[in-house]
Amino acid sequence: MTLLIRSQAERTAPPARRRRRLSSHSLMGPVMAAPALILLAVFLAIPFLGAIAMSFYRLQLNSTRAPRFIGLEQYSRLFADPDISAAFLHSLGNNFTFAAVVVPVQTALALGLALLVNGKLRGMAVFRTMFFMPLVFPLALVAVVWRLIFARDDHGLLNSAISLFTGGSVGPHDWLGSSATAMGAIIVMSIWQSVSFQMIILLGGLQAVPHDLYEAASLDRAGRWSQFLHVTVPGIRNTLIFVALLTTVFSFRLFDQVYLLGQSGSVDIESTQTMMYQVITTGYDQNNIGQGAAMAVVFLVIVTIVAVIQRRLVRQEGSIR
Amino acid sequence: MTRVRSIKRSRLLSGTGRYALLVFFGLIFFVPVYYLLVGSLRPGDKVLGGLSALVPSDLSLDNYAGVFNRFSNDTTGYVWQFAGVSLAVTAMVVLGGLLVNSLAGYALARMKWRGRNIVLLLVTIMTIIPFEAVALPLYYMLSGQRNTLYVQALPFLANAFSIFLFYTYFLSIPVEVEEAATIDGAGPVRTLFQVVAPMSLPAYATVAILTFLGQWGQYLWPVLMITDTKLRPLPLELSVFQNAQPPEWGPVLAFGVLFVLPVLVVFLIFQRSFVASVASSGVKG
Numbered sequence A: 001m002t003l004l005i006r007s008q009a010e011r012t013a014p015p016a017r018r019r020r021r022l023s024s025h026s027l028m029g030p031v032m033a034a035p036a037l038i039l040l041a042v043f044l045a046i047p048f049l050g051a052i053a054m055s056f057y058r059l060q061l062n063s064t065r066a067p068r069f070i071g072l073e074q075y076s077r078l079f080a081d082p083d084i085s086a087a088f089l090h091s092l093g094n095n096f097t098f099a100a101v102v103v104p105v106q107t108a109l110a111l112g113l114a115l116l117v118n119g120k121l122r123g124m125a126v127f128r129t130m131f132f133m134p135l136v137f138p139l140a141l142v143a144v145v146w147r148l149i150f151a152r153d154d155h156g157l158l159n160s161a162i163s164l165f166t167g168g169s170v171g172p173h174d175w176l177g178s179s180a181t182a183m184g185a186i187i188v189m190s191i192w193q194s195v196s197f198q199m200i201i202l203l204g205g206l207q208a209v210p211h212d213l214y215e216a217a218s219l220d221r222a223g224r225w226s227q228f229l230h231v232t233v234p235g236i237r238n239t240l241i242f243v244a245l246l247t248t249v250f251s252f253r254l255f256d257q258v259y260l261l262g263q264s265g266s267v268d269i270e271s272t273q274t275m276m277y278q279v280i281t282t283g284y285d286q287n288n289i290g291q292g293a294a295m296a297v298v299f300l301v302i303v304t305i306v307a308v309i310q311r312r313l314v315r316q317e318g319s320i321r
Numbered sequence B: 001m002t003r004v005r006s007i008k009r010s011r012l013l014s015g016t017g018r019y020a021l022l023v024f025f026g027l028i029f030f031v032p033v034y035y036l037l038v039g040s041l042r043p044g045d046k047v048l049g050g051l052s053a054l055v056p057s058d059l060s061l062d063n064y065a066g067v068f069n070r071f072s073n074d075t076t077g078y079v080w081q082f083a084g085v086s087l088a089v090t091a092m093v094v095l096g097g098l099l100v101n102s103l104a105g106y107a108l109a110r111m112k113w114r115g116r117n118i119v120l121l122l123v124t125i126m127t128i129i130p131f132e133a134v135a136l137p138l139y140y141m142l143s144g145q146r147n148t149l150y151v152q153a154l155p156f157l158a159n160a161f162s163i164f165l166f167y168t169y170f171l172s173i174p175v176e177v178e179e180a181a182t183i184d185g186a187g188p189v190r191t192l193f194q195v196v197a198p199m200s201l202p203a204y205a206t207v208a209i210l211t212f213l214g215q216w217g218q219y220l221w222p223v224l225m226i227t228d229t230k231l232r233p234l235p236l237e238l239s240v241f242q243n244a245q246p247p248e249w250g251p252v253l254a255f256g257v258l259f260v261l262p263v264l265v266v267f268l269i270f271q272r273s274f275v276a277s278v279a280s281s282g283v284k285g
Helices: A002-012 A016-020 A028-055 A075-079 A082-117 A123-135 A139-147 A157-165 A184-208 A210-221 A224-235 A237-252 A256-264 A275-285 A289-320 B002-010 B013-041 B050-054 B061-069 B080-111 B116-126 B133-140 B148-158 B161-169 B176-182 B187-197 B201-216 B220-225 B234-242 B249-269 B269-282
Strands: none
Touching: A002 A210, A002 B161, A028 A289, A028 B080, A028 B116, A028 B161, A028 B187, A075 A082, A075 A289, A082 A123, A082 A184, A082 A275, A082 A289, A082 B013, A123 A275, A123 B013, A123 B148, A123 B249, A123 B269, A139 A157, A139 A184, A139 A256, A139 B234, A139 B249, A184 A224, A184 A237, A184 A256, A184 B269, A210 A224, A224 A237, A237 A256, A237 A289, A237 B050, A256 A275, A256 B220, A256 B269, A275 A289, A275 B061, A275 B080, A275 B133, B002 B050, B013 B050, B013 B080, B013 B249, B061 B148, B061 B249, B080 B116, B080 B148, B080 B161, B080 B187, B080 B201, B116 B161, B133 B148, B133 B220, B148 B201, B161 B201, B161 B234, B176 B187, B187 B201, B187 B269, B201 B249, B220 B234, B234 B249, B249 B269
16 A cells, blocks of 8 residues: 555656755654654654564553563464464454455445446436445444344344345345354455445546546547546556555454444344454453553554555566556 | 546546436435435324335424433433433544544644654554454443443544544654744744634544444443443433334434434534545545
8 A cells, every 4th residue: 555655656756856955954854753753652652663572471450469471472372272273263254254255346346336436427426426425434333233234033124125125035044153154244344334435446446537538438439348448547556546445455454343232232242253353352452451452562563464464466467567 | 628628537437327326326315315304393103115215295393302302301312311421422522532632643744753753653563453343342341430421422532543644644744833932932832723724624624423323323332331321322212212112203304303303404514624525535545
């Protein structure tokens, strides 16, 4: 994600020679950057190093026992201690399932929707407004509304709709409570809330594609589909990559919906818990901060690996082009 | 002529099929919103009534009155209190964030100083670290500051991603504009706020909107840090409220509307510029 942004930034950067002329205030630079940098150090960099340090200790809040150094034990437990590793590995798997579905589906859907709302059409403003509305919904509220939509028995909106369309032949289903559909329900919920964000970014990309390219293509008798493949997709390639990377990083942070629904007892925990859910329940709910910190470190390593792999893939593809 | 062609070009589908899809997706996006609004106006026992819950009958403001009645003493807290906390924290984060992040973005984009490249690299790396990964150590480090207002805002003021958005935007502005100001004797802070910032409204708007939405819905950090009812922001109180037994769905939905309606109204008014600024941030990076 960041590398992509950087390379774009460098391309638009003015030549270094010019920039130097503005740089007489050599002390002002660090002074102006200082507030943000100090805050970032205190609230991001130091806690990040703190997480690594804490993961080597047995640590509890408000405990009379002093922190005890236990080396790599927390890490080995994540993979060997049956009490901890089963839930942890399960969460890890759930994270990958979520990302594997959400990243391609949401990106493709966002592109489809962006194409759909691109261009002028009577009433388009109304449709766009409807599409964008979920964006301002905080996840705490999304969880409330969808909990009612997915409610078990025939009082749930979804069950009631299904029963109407099938003439009552399909009975009610406990969407969130059943292990078979719980993750699917969370996926639908989270795509509903955030797909328009990706759609807006792609819409911006679509509108930046030079118009004469389409004119040239239609002179060449290219059909709509072939224009899409040979003009639109290459034209928004960078935006598309940006959106996919963004979605991937976000998909690994899945926490709010799962935790909110978990607290209410309406969701099947085992099939929906994620790494972040494990980190918080272990560290906060069970007051086992060292173990939670170890999970957070593993979580971060995995997020970084995924980001790096994606970047590699993207770069290779770029060099072929 | 060109306009006709541009309409033709931009669609893969013919008019009718396109409208059908627009209506289909429009409903998917809108029905849950509508469900929330109608449900908040209907008797609590009719909120969970299958499809009949969508029929706007028996409308009244009782649920809203119920919310204000329920949160009417010091033990339960007050609605205005939750809203006040959310507003105060969000305002601090948005305004403070615009200030410190744009200053840093400017210093990185336009000024030369020792260590600038290393700082740029570190900021880049920090955009990958999600807050969730450091939430637990922060909770441990700041456990003495639990149940305060400022601890809800402080960790979110500086944001590596916002710094980056400002940095890239400032780079795209022609340097000549600022040279005139520099020749006139303006220092970098004055140049930033009097010359560069007015030209960078899309960047400021994007950062403001994204920060606002993120902060208004902030849930994880208050869960860890806030137990005092007086200092609960709206998302935290909503989750406490929805888990009350037995759940009072009518008032819960009314509370949800109070939570999102101000944002929704502002969004509807500024929709065009909202979409434009977010879109431009994506294209520019």
